[in-house]
Amino acid sequence: MTEPAYLAATRHGYDAIAESCAAPYRAALDDAPLDRALLAGFAETVRREHADPVTLEVGSGHGGTAAFLATHGLDVSGIDLSAAMVDFARRTFPQIAFRVGAMHALDLADASLAALVSWYSLIHVPAGDRPAVVAEFRRVLRPGGYLLLGFQVGDDTRHVDEAYGHAVALDFHRLDPDTLAATLDTAGFDLVARFVRVPEPRHTAAPIPQGVLVGRVRGQDAAGDPRP
Numbered sequence: 001m002t003e004p005a006y007l008a009a010t011r012h013g014y015d016a017i018a019e020s021c022a023a024p025y026r027a028a029l030d031d032a033p034l035d036r037a038l039l040a041g042f043a044e045t046v047r048r049e050h051a052d053p054v055t056l057e058v059g060s061g062h063g064g065t066a067a068f069l070a071t072h073g074l075d076v077s078g079i080d081l082s083a084a085m086v087d088f089a090r091r092t093f094p095q096i097a098f099r100v101g102a103m104h105a106l107d108l109a110d111a112s113l114a115a116l117v118s119w120y121s122l123i124h125v126p127a128g129d130r131p132a133v134v135a136e137f138r139r140v141l142r143p144g145g146y147l148l149l150g151f152q153v154g155d156d157t158r159h160v161d162e163a164y165g166h167a168v169a170l171d172f173h174r175l176d177p178d179t180l181a182a183t184l185d186t187a188g189f190d191l192v193a194r195f196v197r198v199p200e201p202r203h204t205a206a207p208i209p210q211g212v213l214v215g216r217v218r219g220q221d222a223a224g225d226p227r228p
């Protein structure tokens with residue numbers, strides 16, 4: 001697959017801000033008890049059905065989300081477009097394998113994962129490319145494999161050309177849960193859970209709702225048998 005043009009802007013943007021945005025990005029999870037509960041519940045759900053809970057976080061950034069999932073029993077690794085982000089994550093969480101990679105063309109065999117997590121990273125993929133990326137997630141998941149998506153809810157795109165004192169060209173696409181659920185359905189996922197929380201008033205980040213969808217590869221259990 002040829003690399004789409006938007007990836008270069010995203011990669012350069014996160015390379016530029018990797019060191020300076022570390023504290024606020026990590027605080028985001030520390031300050032979000034419901035997100036932590038969802039991530040912990042997701043990890044337990046995966047472990048209940050998959051004895052070998054091999055998990056990939058795509059767009060793993062500073063590594064905090066992957067590290068949280070690891071402490072909840074998932075055998076997690078991370079990929080990120082940005083080498084600077086990967087470098088930061090490796091230094092901070094040396095027990096976890098992080099590597100450079102792109103979510104639209106994963107360096108993994110078909111059906112090799114029990115779970116895949118995209119926590120605020122699919123937000124950088126333009127709408128037209130999202131179905132192909134979700135199909136790529138489906139390709140690498142085993143029968144009964146789980147998908148977790150975290151995102152900002154909306155129908156617009158926030159373009160940022162300056163962040164933490166650096167010139168960047170980053171697009172943050174808000175995602176509509178109905179449209180995303182339909183994309184999951186088309187790719188072969190059953191919807192397991194759908195969650196929207198209103199912005200927490202004390203959060204300094206953009207006051208917009210936050211969404212979570214959980215999908216499961218349709219029609220089979222972890223052994224590959226038909227699931228009613």
Ligand SMILES: C[S@@+](CC[C@H](N)C(=O)[O-])C[C@H]1O[C@@H](n2cnc3c(N)ncnc32)[C@H](O)[C@@H]1O
Binds near residue numbers: 011101124
């Ligand atoms: C908002 S950060 C979220 C980081 C992390 N998931 C977390 O929870 O803190 C988005 C990350 O996704 C990465 N990213 C964006 N598009 C990507 C793509 N197509 N493939 C891999 N990583 C991507 C960025 O480089 C960035 O590190």
